[in-house]
Each structure stands twice: as C-alpha cells, then as structure tokens.
Amino acid sequence: MQTDKGSLSTEDPEPQLIADAIAAFYQNNLTRTRSRRPPLASKIFPGITMIGAVPIFYHIPVTAELVRCIETGAHLPQATIVQRFILPVPNPALYMADGLVPLENRLVVMQCFEAFKAFVTED
Structure with a gap:
C-alpha cells in the first residue's frame, strides 16, 4: 500500500499510480538480477x-520493453493499455459525490475489495 501523504489535492492520481507501477517493475527486476x-x-x-472514499481499481501491464523505451526516450511500437474498473454501484452518476455514504455503495465496494485480493501476489 502506498499513499501520497504530501498533498490532499483532488488531482488525478492515475498518472502517479502508473508511474509507480513502472518504477516498481524496474526495481523488482534490478533486485532479481542482483540476486x-x-x-x-x-x-x-x-x-x-x-x-x-471512492476507490477505482486498475490492472497495469508493464513490460521490459516499455521500461527500455522510457529509459531511452524511444517510442513503444504498440500501445500499453491500462484497464480501469469503476465499480458497478446502483447510481454511477452520483458515485464520485456520494462515495460510501449509501449502504448499497458500501456493499459493492467491500465486495470489490474482497475480489481484488485475488490479483495481489508476491513474486
């Protein structure tokens, strides 16, 4: 779990999350190579x-080729597609404003957090 304690801004956290995933991939491979x-x-x-209190879930694919292109400033020959899952709450139009206040939203959020555990693995 990583949090940005440096600011309480409402700016889009998605670019930072993707950058962190790329950095984690690079660091993980560096550690693997050293060991x-x-x-x-x-x-x-x-x-x-x-x-x-509004979570949005992601699958962020990172490849060694993507890291090489970032390191060298080259263009990646194919697009990297990040999947975003916005929760299926009863009233999606009000989800960002209501967050976890409606009981129905809380149920959906907790079910999604429970399902998300299956995607979290250690290498």
Whole structure:
C-alpha cells in the first residue's frame, strides 16, 4: 500500500499510480538480477486509487520493453493499455459525490475489495 501523504489535492492520481507501477517493475527486476534470478519480461500490477472514499481499481501491464523505451526516450511500437474498473454501484452518476455514504455503495465496494485480493501476489 502506498499513499501520497504530501498533498490532499483532488488531482488525478492515475498518472502517479502508473508511474509507480513502472518504477516498481524496474526495481523488482534490478533486485532479481542482483540476486541471480532472471528478470521478468512483463508483469501486471494491480492498483487502487482513492479519491476521498471512492476507490477505482486498475490492472497495469508493464513490460521490459516499455521500461527500455522510457529509459531511452524511444517510442513503444504498440500501445500499453491500462484497464480501469469503476465499480458497478446502483447510481454511477452520483458515485464520485456520494462515495460510501449509501449502504448499497458500501456493499459493492467491500465486495470489490474482497475480489481484488485475488490479483495481489508476491513474486
């Protein structure tokens, strides 16, 4: 779990989450190489952003090729597609404003957090 305690801004946390996933991939492969384990070619990072009490879930694919392109300033030949899952609450139009206040929203959020556990693994 990582939080941004430096600011309480309402700016979009998504770019920082994606940058953190790329940095984690790079650091994980560096650690694997130093411990004589083969680096990973790719990994999907699960992520969650919170805007107030409103979670949004992500699958962030990171590849060694993406990291190389970032390091060298080259263009990646194919798009990297980050999947975002916005919760299926009863009233999606009011979700960002209502957050966890409606009981129905809390139920959906807790079910999604429980399901999200399946995506969190250690390498």
